[in-house]
Amino acid sequence: MEYRIKDISLSDKGKKKIEWAESHMPVLLSLKKKYEESKPLKGLVVGGCLHVTKETAVLTKTLAAAGATVAWSGCNPLSTNDDIAASLVKDEGLSVFASRGVTNKEYYDDIYSVLKFNPDITIDDGADLTIEFHKNLDKYGKNIIGGTEETTTGVLRLKALETNSKLGYPIIAVNDAETKHDFDNVYGTGQSALDGIIRATNVLLSGKTVVVAGYGHVGKGIASRARGLGASVIVTEVDPINALKARMDGYTVKPMEEAASSGDIFITSTGCKDVIARKHVEKMKNGVLLANAGHFNVEISIDDIKELSYESKKINENVEQFLLKNNNKINLIGEGRLVNLVAAEGHPSEVMDMSFANQFLSVLYLLKNKGTLENKIYKIDREQDIMIARLKLESMGISIDKLSENQSKYLNEYGEGT
Template sequence: MSSLIRDIHLAPQGHDKINWVREHMPVLNYLNEDLSATKPFAGKKVVVSVHLEAKTAYLALVMKNAGAEVVVTGSNPLSTQDDVAAALVDSGLNVYAWYNCTAEEYDHFLNKALDSKPDIIIDDGGDLVALLHGERSDLAKNIMGGCEETTTGVLRLKALAAEGRLKFPMMAVNDAYCKYLFDNRYGTGQSVWDGIMRTTNLTVTGKTVVVAGYGWCGKGVSMRAKGLGANVVIAEVNPIKAAEAVFDGFRVMPMIEAAKIGDIFITVTGCSNVINRQHFTVMKAGAILANAGHFDVEVNKVDLAQIAVSTRQARKNIEEFVMEDGRKLYLLAEGRLVNLAAGDGHPAEIMDLSFAMQVIAALHILQHHQELTNQVHQVSEEFDFKVASLKLKAMGFSIDTLTKEQEAYLAQA
């Protein structure tokens, strides 16, 4: 197998990025040291389809050092960093990805990665799993299992499992405490605003920010917007989450009302058609639209293009849509994940937790796949505690432990 990347000469720059994040991922460093000595994945093939930037590259290198033959591809056409891809190839991995690939190229890359006939997959959004249950179903029988990184992917997995069609066990890494409490909240919260601010070079303070979805990602985005001085409005369909947003100090209203007052809109729902024609027609001139959900379907790009009288590239990663009445609306990063398509993704210290959990979950698949049913499996509390304990130790913190008397008291219940 030969890699498909943009330019191998970009490798030195990619190595610099990987080395930088390595310095800030102590839990993954611990696992790397431990697994490099024992090499439990020796003789196994692992395909990684995660946003291909520096933190993902280090995850792939840890799996390689643990003995696996690792093949890497992206999970989004705009989130691959070509220098990082080159660095992985330079490190002896097979990579199929480049920035701004077409839909056809993206599908080709996924299929090339699966041509390696993997034993374990690490997926982000469910595209690998979808292929393994469709045109590449012939490979499913050889899959020990896999791990899923994000909410959208877990939802797709649960739909397959509910229909009795899931062909191998999958670990819902996204649902682990050490993933969603940190990655989805603090990671998304910071990286979304990193992407928006570096792309627009505009202030956030004083603006009205409309956040669609108040799950863990929405909570993080809203918290950071509030910290930046924005007036935050939440649009939700879940009454419990909407009530929580009110108790957290935010205004809550239907999107059609929020559309009239918002300056910046951020979708983070995992659903489709969240902002569409009816909302575009009432938006203020200059409104900025961004998406932080996995797929580019939350802001309806088809509707936006249809009602615009002209479009142009206003700035890198900013597309201008001029309405019939002269209003200009701006879409960031083609409606794809703004934090990755227009930024570097989550901070290294946050992905340290998520990717450490990926390694531990993959190891669990390796050791226990014969016992696992073809269902979506939750990550055990033991794994969460291990990752959290290692993180605390790396940050220089220690905590109390229960005495035997306290354990006995709690056990009385």
């Protein structure tokens, strides 16, 4: 076993958190129980690059219980829970290469520590592991069967590889599963992003104007939760359909240049760079809060903010205040990185239960279809989505209706009309 973590003495604290997550992830735990005896992943190396949280720990433990050798790194310099990493190493015997606050070099060194295990299957969040793997397929890719991708940003990066005929192995877009993006992205990020902002600042959202950049699944969830806490919400968009959805959902829709002078709190969730830049910061009110809920720290141009400032200071662990040359103050949360993971604990366990069930089942699917899949991006099978939703409903004690034979016949034939 190899590893690089911050402090293995934190393991007891991490173990308790993992146990808490397990008690709130019944779908994934049912899959663990189902496959821990047959061990379908025995002999396989699963290389992962996901946020090292208590929920991710439950996924890694499930993979290991199914027989896999697990090597893992973090997918964001500030999202690793050091106590979780310690427990996975000490209590589970897994190879983890992650700690909170790594430099850019250390971050990629950790990724390459995973690649040195020559993974059969990769599990990624943001595609950093997959992209680095593609640069070194000749060196580390002798066993590769396929991979999965957890988030929107990662899927977009990998689709660009596919479009340019450079995708080196099949990838399952876990993010595109309905039981992932309609729940994890909407309800998970919607709640946890605001949780991060509140933990970092203790700000009262009621009565504030919150500007949400992007109205995809993530932005939709954030806007809904902000309104629920009493904020007025402005949505900015570049996609006319998403903008129209936001307006029909009752939000004010404006360009960022107009919204910049109105907002008290700005939350980016687009997956694109320079969503908040110099021209926007120059128009902002004194004391605004800036936070990012997209995967990478490129949505808020920190370089522009620094150029407009003459001084900065740390207000607390997660808030840096910039004193602008126009005498206004700008408060940046979490270095512009994922606010829900930097300043809070990420998505609640209950919603990650479905996302990580999709990850585990996708690994099984890749193994089952070894050698038959093309080097392209695949969507989750509808049957898998439905199965996970049913298991989740059952765990919640919820029953639903079933189609009668006559109803099924009606829906699958065309003869019966008025």
